[in-house]
Amino acid sequence: GIQVEQSPPDLILQEGANSTLRCNFSDSVNNLQWFHQNPWGQLINLFYIPSGTKQNGRLSATTVATERYSLLYISSSQTTDSGVYFCAVGELDSNYQLIWGAGTKLIIKP
């Protein structure tokens, strides 16, 4: 099955810093999404981005499907950005499930 690798596994930054999170996947995908899980466990859908670039406020994401990677950019980090960021992909021959990466744990210090 498809493998999803996220890097770095952990990231500690000061408030105001910028960061780039990476997601590599081992095969072609029909779906790719980024999620944020806050320290209380709530998962929030950030982007649906199987290809191309999207922006939403301080967050943006880029997926280069031909090279099998996606990047999530966080600018001017705030303490509320802390949590775990997951990349999840859908395999071309699998209809109904997302395969999740292990996540990047981000801690923003005030």
Place this chain on the structure above:
Amino acid sequence: KAGVTQTPRYLIKTRGQQVTLSCSPISGHRSVSWYQQTPGQGLQFLFEYFSETQRNKGNFPGRFSGRQFSNSRSEMNVSTLELGDSALYLCASSLEPDPRVRDGYTFGSGTRLTVV
């Protein structure tokens, strides 16, 4: 509008018992997916229901089962609980019926199950 509601939030059970978890999706959403989250295995897909039909099942033993009702509410059941079943169980509802182009999942807050 109301989000995805999972009940109960916390649960402590003894090995060998069975447990039922509930998920009420956002009004109008007919797809409900269930995931198990553990520190060691991360997020793993359990199953998805759409219009009362299970469309796919992850790689879990038969002790894990689920169903969906006509109002789209879903339940999952775990029988003969094992210590390794301790996890956060998350459900997500979706409006888009085709998961291949599905662009959004709304997750509930989860049920944290502890098996002792």
